[in-house]
Amino acid sequence: MARCDELAACSEEAERINRPFASPAMKAAQELVGRWILQAGMNASRDNIGNVRGRYEAAAPGSPTLLMGSHLDTVRGAGRYDGMLGVLVAIASVQALHDVGHRLPFGIEVVAFADEEGMRFGSTYLGSRALAGTFSPADLNLVDAHGVSLAQAIIAFDGDPSRVAEDRWSGGDLLGYIETHIEQGPVLEARRLPVGVVTAIAGQNRYALTLKGEAGHAGTVPMNGRRDALAAAAEIVLAVEAEALARPGLVGTVGKLDVFPGATNVIPGQVDMSLDVRHSEDAARIETCAHILERAQDVGAQRNVTVTVRPLSENAAVPCSPRLSELLSRAVEDAGLEVLHLPSGAGHDGVAIASITEIGMLFVRCRGGVSHSPAESVTVDDVAIAIDVLDHFIERLAAA
């Protein structure tokens, strides 16, 4: 927890945590993490994209490797745990092995990814995609808000942009990737459990909907002659909610809704709105999206409001490994706790790493389900339990 506080001090802004990719604040955070990696008996290195890696060698050369980690970058106005916690508990687990001089039948590589939130270049998972070998060289041309390209940022960050492909995992067989992360949701708190085992990282569809009706004078156009784009939008918002409630585990959200012209005395002529649908099973998500969009068209047809749907993104669900999840579950039981399985509605570095190895995730309870906020909060006890679970997991993996 003290280390979380030390990392929190590495920020581009004095009054809030803001640690974008390849920033001086990130460099300061990496120096701390590099030091802690060395203290835990690991070798420390840094790849071209800027991931800090710590390697704890296996008992015998040529053994496979377990990856563990999370990310060090943050959103603007972040909390102290989203990302960093997963790096620090991984280091703590290795520290426990190192303290007693215990070597395993596999190596452990702790990775502190350089960019997961994508705040600076609008491109998520830069760090984990580099490790997975799925980094796209075209992204080197992305520019940040100050006109600095990703290639320039990598150079300023002591990397070589022409050699990011070399960051791809090349250390031999992998046993999997384990990420510990705060839940960013209220489920563990509601169930009074400190940790939970993630079943899958939910798939997600995002759409932009534009509703075009007809603006008019709020005093002079009779109700039955109106083509009110906001009334149509209201029906769609409630249809999204109803469809999501009808299917367990599904979440559907209209988070953005803009009304035009947006004046008290003018009937809304146009509404632009977002739609975000997630589920840990792709079939459920795809079917619900189809239902919602069909209902949106029905609403438009009934109200003589045109509904235009623009798909923005579609990401398939990334299931966690049954094998790793089973071991994590047994480790939770070893710690004397009830096992709760839950999906992750948010994306994580595991999404990228899943292309090279199986992934498993452990969620830690966070107060009020709050993340991406200075109010982000976890307890010392819960973090201690998470480290204990990881220790049991490593024991079980070594015995498997």
Add this chain to the structure above:
Amino acid sequence: MARCDELAACSEEAERINRPFASPAMKAAQELVGRWILQAGMNASRDNIGNVRGRYEAAAPGSPTLLMGSHLDTVRGAGRYDGMLGVLVAIASVQALHDVGHRLPFGIEVVAFADEEGMRFGSTYLGSRALAGTFSPADLNLVDAHGVSLAQAIIAFDGDPSRVAEDRWSGGDLLGYIETHIEQGPVLEARRLPVGVVTAIAGQNRYALTLKGEAGHAGTVPMNGRRDALAAAAEIVLAVEAEALARPGLVGTVGKLDVFPGATNVIPGQVDMSLDVRHSEDAARIETCAHILERAQDVGAQRNVTVTVRPLSENAAVPCSPRLSELLSRAVEDAGLEVLHLPSGAGHDGVAIASITEIGMLFVRCRGGVSHSPAESVTVDDVAIAIDVLDHFIERLAAA
């Protein structure tokens, strides 16, 4: 119609019509109107607030007066008819009397009001309130966007701000006030009628509603744990529509709705929305407002979203005079047309003048019900009919 075009050229902007109170464009428009008043055989004068008045004397001194008119100011990006048409048809009616040397048992005073839209000082009916003697001296301290006070604007407009009270009607008995105006709505067009007789200027309530729920991550907060302010707002938008549809003649509009934080992946924590409710009968309006606000509180209670209601304004309906409306209706029949009675959902100078005399209003069909837009459009035939109806009205009033 040519005069409407001439007035349209009097604008503060080259590319669109913009004629605020006491502007050079308004001065140019007033010079034209003053000239036309003289041509129609009237005396022309200008009061302190800046209304242009034309007086057509009665057959005998000491006779009562009929007021006719509308306003010369416009919104920004206005059309050619809202306001101006009522001034010009009144002048045309007097012109017809003057052309044949016909004097009536009453005088006619045509008034071109200086400010109805209230675009410059945010205070409507400055012109008609001065004539009605309800001008508030405190308004002299209002300032426009350039920091010019209303008092300064009146001086620059050749008026004396300390003598606005003298603008109050002092010409003896009044027979009433007749205003011709474009409908600003689609009813006449839908009924295929060129003119209609207004029953009342609708009363209006305006509210600002603030809904506070709880923001959260769109991916990680389950549906049944949400306090989504936008979902609550959607229910209220539809309740407004349902309540309005349930009561003939009522209009209810949510024209403005802002979502916070307004991001695709964040559950809306707060919504600010407007509510505008109008009806020509006060009891109907008041009862509907009560129903809507009650339903809003029910929605909030069910969803654990706090609903705060701030009343912004409440204006009682202003009924048109049954006597003047009856004469206008007979005049419409004289012109060989079906009589349609309809309320005015928008406010007009008659609202202010109603405090000193009975009012009557004649609506003229406008294309698509469009107003406050360059697309505002009326036909030559419809305007000719309106002038014909006014002529018949004046004959009938003289014979009454």
